[in-house]
Amino acid sequence: MAERPEPADAELVHAVVARDDRGAFALLVRRHQSMVRSVLRRLAKGDHGLADDLAQETFLLAWRNLASFRHDARFSTWLYRIAFNAWLSEARKRREVLLDDPGEAPVTELADPKLPDPARLDLERAVASLPDGERAAIAACYYADLTHEEAAKALGIPLGTVKTHILRAKARLRARLGEEKP
Amino acid sequence: MMNEQANDPLERLLREDARRAVPDQGFSVRVALALPGAPRPWLRPALVAASAAIGSVAAWLLAPAGTSLLQGFLDLARLQSQTPSALTAIALALAMAVTAAVLVAEEN
Numbered sequence: 556m557a558e559r560p561e562p563a564d565a566e567l568v569h570a571v572v573a574r575d576d577r578g579a580f581a582l583l584v585r586r587h588q589s590m591v592r593s594v595l596r597r598l599a600k601g602d603h604g605l606a607d608d609l610a611q612e613t614f615l616l617a618w619r620n621l622a623s624f625r626h627d628a629r630f631s632t633w634l635y636r637i638a639f640n641a642w643l644s645e646a647r648k649r650r651e652v653l654l655d656d657p658g659e660a661p662v663t664e665l666a667d668p669k670l671p672d673p674a675r676l677d678l679e680r681a682v683a684s685l686p687d688g689e690r691a692a693i694a695a696c697y698y699a700d701l702t703h704e705e706a707a708k709a710l711g712i713p714l715g716t717v718k719t720h721i722l723r724a725k726a727r728l729r730a731r732l733g734e735e736k737p
Numbered sequence: 738m739m740n741e742q743a744n745d746p747l748e749r750l751l752r753e754d755a756r757r758a759v760p761d762q763g764f765s766v767r768v769a770l771a772l773p774g775a776p777r778p779w780l781r782p783a784l785v786a787a788s789a790a791i792g793s794v795a796a797w798l799l800a801p802a803g804t805s806l807l808q809g810f811l812d813l814a815r816l817q818s819q820t821p822s823a824l825t826a827i828a829l830a831l832a833m834a835v836t837a838a839v840l841v842a843e844e845n
Binding site (some may be wrong): 588610 | 747748750751752754756758759761764768769771772773
């Protein structure tokens, strides 16, 4: 007997909005928890406890605001925006976050084309050491799998700044990971 | 450009790290329980079972002296359904049947 295909995100969202279907929402949470928690772990500099608290807040906000989801973007992109704003608001409680600051160090000074054995690298620690804007751009473009345009929209910064952040972040990561070579 | 990216060790490392799934480890359940107005699935069956237990104890305490559940079942076996003991046994059986029906309905 053929298995019933998994319902698409749009169907599940409709079920939640129309029928208050908690089962459908649970499926959405199970489907997207990994992306949301992974992004938030990067944004929270590897603090898994804080990341999970923010991830829970993200899904609760999504539950409350699901009726406002207009299907003009992927559900995961919409969820990412909520997660990012939850982190931003938490980060602002602690200190000012500058997403639009491209930084001062020239990219060429940081670039190191050679990387040691990836198995020995602590990427999470290296990403945690990035400035907020660069870390947010890396989290959006790699861990939430957004395009540069989607990331710019979600982060509320110009497209050029996202590209600069990614470029600088990668240069810093190469330098940082290169330093960890034994 | 795409080949360049695919051959970049950092690019590959980031992509691989991003693809690594975070195990759920009860996270989805915690979210479900934290939803506003989340139903507590254990509450209703617990209330029904507790009400049935209290009702049975009250019936046993208030039953006329000399009434015994065992005697009630013996009376029923002898087709004597009008004795106080038999009526107590019938009441208890009915209470248990209603409780079971409610619990089965909750389960479904």
